[in-house]
Amino acid sequence: MTLHEGALTGRRVERLLTINGWLVFAFLYLPILVVIVFSFSGAPNVGTWGGFSLRWYERMLGNDPLLHALQNTLWVALFSTIVATVFGTAAALALDRYRKWVSGGTFDAILYMPVIIPDVTMAVMLLLWFTQIGLPLGRGTIILAHIAFNISFVAIVVRARLANMDPAMEEAAADLYASRWATFRRVTLPLIMPGVLGGGLLALTLSLDDVVITSFVQGPGSTTLPVHVFGLIRKSVTPEINAVSTLMVTASMILVFASLAIQRRE
Amino acid sequence: MDGQIAVGLRGVTKRFGEDVIAVNEMDLEIRDGEFFSLLGPSGCGKTTTLRIIAGLEFPTNGSVQIYGEEMGLRPPNKRPVNTVFQSYALFPHMNVEENVSFGLRMQNVDDVEVRRRTGKAIDLVRLSGMEKRRPNALSGGQQQRVALARALVNQPKVLLLDEPLGALDLKLRQTMQLELKDIQNEVGISFVYVTHDQEEALTMSDRIGVMNEGELVQVGRSEDIYESPVNLFVAGFVGDMVFLPGEIAESGTVRLAGGETVQAKTNSAPGTKVTLAVRPEKLHLYGDRSEAPSGRNAVAGTVTRRIFYGEALYYEIDIGASGAFDVRVENVPSAKRWDVGDDVIVDFHLEAATAIAE
Amino acid sequence: MTMLDEGPDSPSEAANPELERRAQRRESWRGFFHAVPAYAYLVAFFVLPLIIVFVFSFASRGRTGRPILENWNVDGWTRLTDPLVSTIVGRSLFVAVLNTVLCLIIGYAFAYWIATRPKQSTRTLLLILVLIPFWSNFLVRTYAWRILLDSDGYITQIGEFTGLWGRMLFTLPAVFLGLLYGYLPFMVLPLYAAIERIDWSLVEAGRDLYASGTRAFLKITLPLSRPGIIAGSILVFIPSLGAYVTPDILGGAKTTLLGNFIVIQFGAARNWPFGSALSGAILIVMVLATILYFRSGARTV
Numbered sequence: 001m002t003l004h005e006g007a008l009t010g011r012r013v014e015r016l017l018t019i020n021g022w023l024v025f026a027f028l029y030l031p032i033l034v035v036i037v038f039s040f041s042g043a044p045n046v047g048t049w050g051g052f053s054l055r056w057y058e059r060m061l062g063n064d065p066l067l068h069a070l071q072n073t074l075w076v077a078l079f080s081t082i083v084a085t086v087f088g089t090a091a092a093l094a095l096d097r098y099r100k101w102v103s104g105g106t107f108d109a110i111l112y113m114p115v116i117i118p119d120v121t122m123a124v125m126l127l128l129w130f131t132q133i134g135l136p137l138g139r140g141t142i143i144l145a146h147i148a149f150n151i152s153f154v155a156i157v158v159r160a161r162l163a164n165m166d167p168a169m170e171e172a173a174a175d176l177y178a179s180r181w182a183t184f185r186r187v188t189l190p191l192i193m194p195g196v197l198g199g200g201l202l203a204l205t206l207s208l209d210d211v212v213i214t215s216f217v218q219g220p221g222s223t224t225l226p227v228h229v230f231g232l233i234r235k236s237v238t239p240e241i242n243a244v245s246t247l248m249v250t251a252s253m254i255l256v257f258a259s260l261a262i263q264r265r266e
Numbered sequence: 267m268d269g270q271i272a273v274g275l276r277g278v279t280k281r282f283g284e285d286v287i288a289v290n291e292m293d294l295e296i297r298d299g300e301f302f303s304l305l306g307p308s309g310c311g312k313t314t315t316l317r318i319i320a321g322l323e324f325p326t327n328g329s330v331q332i333y334g335e336e337m338g339l340r341p342p343n344k345r346p347v348n349t350v351f352q353s354y355a356l357f358p359h360m361n362v363e364e365n366v367s368f369g370l371r372m373q374n375v376d377d378v379e380v381r382r383r384t385g386k387a388i389d390l391v392r393l394s395g396m397e398k399r400r401p402n403a404l405s406g407g408q409q410q411r412v413a414l415a416r417a418l419v420n421q422p423k424v425l426l427l428d429e430p431l432g433a434l435d436l437k438l439r440q441t442m443q444l445e446l447k448d449i450q451n452e453v454g455i456s457f458v459y460v461t462h463d464q465e466e467a468l469t470m471s472d473r474i475g476v477m478n479e480g481e482l483v484q485v486g487r488s489e490d491i492y493e494s495p496v497n498l499f500v501a502g503f504v505g506d507m508v509f510l511p512g513e514i515a516e517s518g519t520v521r522l523a524g525g526e527t528v529q530a531k532t533n534s535a536p537g538t539k540v541t542l543a544v545r546p547e548k549l550h551l552y553g554d555r556s557e558a559p560s561g562r563n564a565v566a567g568t569v570t571r572r573i574f575y576g577e578a579l580y581y582e583i584d585i586g587a588s589g590a591f592d593v594r595v596e597n598v599p600s601a602k603r604w605d606v607g608d609d610v611i612v613d614f615h616l617e618a619a620t621a622i623a624e
Numbered sequence: 625m626t627m628l629d630e631g632p633d634s635p636s637e638a639a640n641p642e643l644e645r646r647a648q649r650r651e652s653w654r655g656f657f658h659a660v661p662a663y664a665y666l667v668a669f670f671v672l673p674l675i676i677v678f679v680f681s682f683a684s685r686g687r688t689g690r691p692i693l694e695n696w697n698v699d700g701w702t703r704l705t706d707p708l709v710s711t712i713v714g715r716s717l718f719v720a721v722l723n724t725v726l727c728l729i730i731g732y733a734f735a736y737w738i739a740t741r742p743k744q745s746t747r748t749l750l751l752i753l754v755l756i757p758f759w760s761n762f763l764v765r766t767y768a769w770r771i772l773l774d775s776d777g778y779i780t781q782i783g784e785f786t787g788l789w790g791r792m793l794f795t796l797p798a799v800f801l802g803l804l805y806g807y808l809p810f811m812v813l814p815l816y817a818a819i820e821r822i823d824w825s826l827v828e829a830g831r832d833l834y835a836s837g838t839r840a841f842l843k844i845t846l847p848l849s850r851p852g853i854i855a856g857s858i859l860v861f862i863p864s865l866g867a868y869v870t871p872d873i874l875g876g877a878k879t880t881l882l883g884n885f886i887v888i889q890f891g892a893a894r895n896w897p898f899g900s901a902l903s904g905a906i907l908i909v910m911v912l913a914t915i916l917y918f919r920s921g922a923r924t925v
Contacts, residue, residue, distance in 0.1 A: 017737040024734045028757045031768030091662035098655025118866025120883045124903040129673035148669040168355035174342045175349045176369035190359045245764040252760045329638035338637045
């Protein structure tokens with residue numbers, strides 16, 4: 001719907017809104033920029049500038065527990081993302097294409113609750129459950145937990161994409177002699193692929209981000225990077241954390257741009 | 267294959283849920299090589315019927331035969347028919363060539379043959395040169411042609427079209443109507459064409475099936491549907507019509523509400539309540555009875571309205587208690603212009619009107 | 625579409641209601657199988673754990689703090705009324721509500737601003753700029769405030785310089801700041817989606833009738849953006865209620881919120897049943913809010 005003059009409520013309000021806009025952007029970005037800038041500071045205490053230096057990055061690379069945590073993080077992210085993406089996409093297809101036959105109400109609710117539930121609650125739930133069924137805590141339980149909250153996010157993203165797809169497309173494919181599998185492979189999948197990849201990236205990001213749930217369901221020696229960093233922050237704040245943080249932020253940004261690039265491509 | 271039945275529907279019923287009957291016990295025969303239109307208002311079941319022939323819907327009951335072969339519950343990918351969808355449903359991630367050749371590839375036709383037939387189909391719809399373009403780089407008319415080529419390239423026995431011209435503007439629609447007709451003549455197969463536009467159906471079809479509320483109301487050639495509608499619905503839906511209530515007198519003529527008698531085609535017995543139906547273009551206006559030719563129907567009235575349509579003028583003639591006539595007069599130099607308030611005689615041939623009992 | 629069956633029935637038999645029913649049942653199974661992986665997984669690792677939380681909340685506390693499934697009691701739940709606990713619960717509710725309101729006010733103005741930029745490319749660009757910090761690691765974003773609010777942090781320096789505030793770290797305002805920062809995008813995005821969809825000709829008509837920008841806004845724009853307001857509020861309120869990382873890093877002992885309190889039960893305080901009860905309480909609030917959301921018919925997804 002194109003915008004008309006009527007939407008704006010006058011010059012004064014417009015100016016206030018714009019000022020507010022810029023302030024919010026400053027609010028959102030400055031803290032991150034501060035961290036990034038200070039990761040290159042040579043000063044031994046956080047928050048003061050001590051000349052350009054890469055020593056914190058060097059220290060980080062030599063930090064074995066940290067690297068080990070990073071490795072765990074990547075494994076967990078990889079597995080949980082792949083499984084969550086497959087399950088989530090299938091669920092989205094079920095909800096969209098087979099609406100009439102999948103008991104909508106309950107399934108919908110179960111699928112959407114993990115999105116709004118607070119981390120803490122999810123963490124408690126899973127810890128209690130794993131304990132109850134006697135599952136030893138370790139990298140495996142972390143992966144199980146991440147899949148649990150990621151399925152929903154993938155399903156939501158793919159579902160949005162499916163909703164935009166003309167159902168006649170699949171009918172046309174069938175009309176043109178395609179088998180069910182051929183229709184899925186040649187028509188449906190390529191068309192929802194941006195959604196699937198977008199959902200996958202979202203799942204990846206959430207997995208890399210997670211602190212609370214992971215900290216509850218991890219076992220000895222299977223900690224992930226965010227949890228490790230969290231531990232460091234609680235103990236004492238050192239500039240090394242700045243370096244790690246900068247790297248984590250950079251990784252996130254790369255993921256954002258990748259996801260946007262995918263969305264563009266259609 | 268002359269004289270054969272291309273599509274045979276017998277007792278086809280489609281029920282959705284408990285109470286919605288989309289198609290009700292339909293019997294229909296579409297002949298080999300004919301351009302057949304299913305015409306009706308929205309919700310009459312014409313699209314559902316088409317989808318049943320295509321295999322995109324199951325009938326609840328009944329039989330669908332294509333050239334004598336029972337289709338039963340065969341999925342669309344096992345039927346020798348192809349469909350042109352209302353939204354075209356072109357695959358956006360494939361270019362024109364890939365779209366058109368899709369059906370052939372799904373049937374594992376070899377590459378050389380695919381290329382040959384695809385090229386021919388694209389030529390048939392006059393889109394040569396556009397092979398590498400994506401659908402979103404094409405105009406509505408061009409997309410429509412791709413959809414047509416994509417269906418025809420598979421050499422189906424019957425082509426099904428679901429309101430394919432709906433999204434196009436008037437001039438383009440008229441051009442495409444002629445093109446479709448030409449293509450159908452060239453290819454020679456039966457076209458089953460769904461539309462709600464009665465003008466489109468009249469101009470393009472060999473025969474029309476008029477549908478209303480899931481039922482096939484009348485089937486026949488365009489002329490028959492237009493000149494001899496079987497009931498008020500068909501009379502009113504196809505073309506403009508003047509309706510006047512009346513009843514059949516003992517002499518077999520129709521007595522209008524105000525007492526005038528006119529002659530009309532009718533099958534009804536004296537005493538039956540009928541509606542007189544006559545086309546506006548079949549009515550003529552004269553100054554007084556002496557000017558009107560004898561041996562024809564003549565009713566006196568007064569001009570109450572005059573509307574200029576460019577190619578014609580419409581006059582509303584109030585004839586008193588019986589109602590009013592809408593008279594269409596071609597805008598030619600010889601035609602007399604009447605003014606509001608003029609007393610006129612409305613004249614028409616004895617066979618020009620039908621008395622429909624309902 | 626009930627078709628696309630390479631089914632075993634003799635496919636060339638005329639149709640009848642029984643065959644139609646059978647085909648529909650086949651389709652139904654197909655849909656079911658698509659849904660099964662996700663469904664089964666979520667039942668196993670979400671629904672059952674959910675139930676377990678409530679079960680354990682009625683259990684007894686063992687020596688190590690773990691729940692013992694006998695001597696069922698409601699100790700965990702009655703403790704919720706304990707003055708200490710209710711203070712924490714009250715504080716958490718206050719924080720969550722206030723945060724939601726702040727996010728709503730600032731977020732609405734912000735989302736409205738973006739949505740009313742005339743060019744689509746501008747709007748897209750601004751949205752991307754909002755997404756970037758949003759997708760950055762949550763931990764890092766909260767940690768950044770830790771630096772800024774510390775004794776030698778910039779915010780503190782500005783405060784001391786202007787005499788307006790001192791060191792904010794480990795106080796409630798710091799937690800507020802962190803929560804606002806963390807959850808603002810959750811409010812902005814749904815709001816933007818809702819506002820962007822508004823048919824502005826309605827607002828124009830309203831200006832015509834009400835002849836005042838403010839009234840047109842209150843009577844037309846605001847109600848039309850309701851789905852976004854509800855979605856955004858839920859997306860902010862519930863996580864705020866259970867916030868843990870932010871209060872942990874930016875707050876202190878005097879600012880214990882529900883999230884921290886729960887974690888303590890599974891750590892130092894060794895009282896799993898009580899922790900379960902607390903979690904159960906949050907779950908109830910969450911379920912009520914979800915029902916409200918679906919009832920209001922505001923589905924933006």
